Amino acid sequence: MSIEMKTKYGEIDISNDVIATIAGGAAIDCYGIIGMASQKQIKDGITELLGKDNFSRGIVVRQEEDEVHIDMYIIVSYGTKISEVAHNVQTKVKYTLDQMLGLSVDSVNIFVQGVRVTNP
Numbered sequence: 001m002s003i004e005m006k007t008k009y010g011e012i013d014i015s016n017d018v019i020a021t022i023a024g025g026a027a028i029d030c031y032g033i034i035g036m037a038s039q040k041q042i043k044d045g046i047t048e049l050l051g052k053d054n055f056s057r058g059i060v061v062r063q064e065e066d067e068v069h070i071d072m073y074i075i076v077s078y079g080t081k082i083s084e085v086a087h088n089v090q091t092k093v094k095y096t097l098d099q100m101l102g103l104s105v106d107s108v109n110i111f112v113q114g115v116r117v118t119n120p
Contacts, residue, residue, distance in 0.1 A: 002014055002015045002016060003016070003019065003063060003068065005103075014101060016061040019068075019101070020059040022097060022100055023072065023093045023097060024058065024072075025096075026092045026096035027089045030085065030092055032076050032084075033074055033077070034075045034077050034116045035058075035074070035075050036058030036059065036072070036073060036074060036075070037058050037074060058074070059071065059072050059073070067106040068104070068105050069106055069108075069109065070105055071109045072093070072111065073111045073113050074111070074112055074113065075112075075113055075114040075115070075116055076115055076116075078116060078117040082112055086110040086112065089108070090108040090110060093105070
């Protein structure tokens with residue numbers, strides 16, 4: 001599935017994997033984010049920290065009619081305020097997708113899958 005955009009020069013199709021990768025790159029830059037989590041862990045109960053190559057596995061891009069919704073599964077750093085980290089991720093992802101793709105995102109849903117203690 002892809003997002004279709006029409007411009008005066010023609011049509012642009014952007015795959016959901018591209019949108020997920022851009023969203024993951026924006027999220028990982030936010031303070032307090034350790035990484036993306038696999039969606040499979042909801043079933044398994046085991047947290048799998050994804051590497052930089054696998055951002056799209058921790059993100060679901062949904063298109064419902066003319067609305068775009070993004071679900072992000074993240075792991076946060078111990079000692080950070082989770083609500084503030086989630087808000088920062090939502091803001092940065094919406095801004096980045098708007099600036100890079102001209103894509104207006106209706107919602108960015110954050111699912112915190114774990115908290116990790118980082119070694120000093």
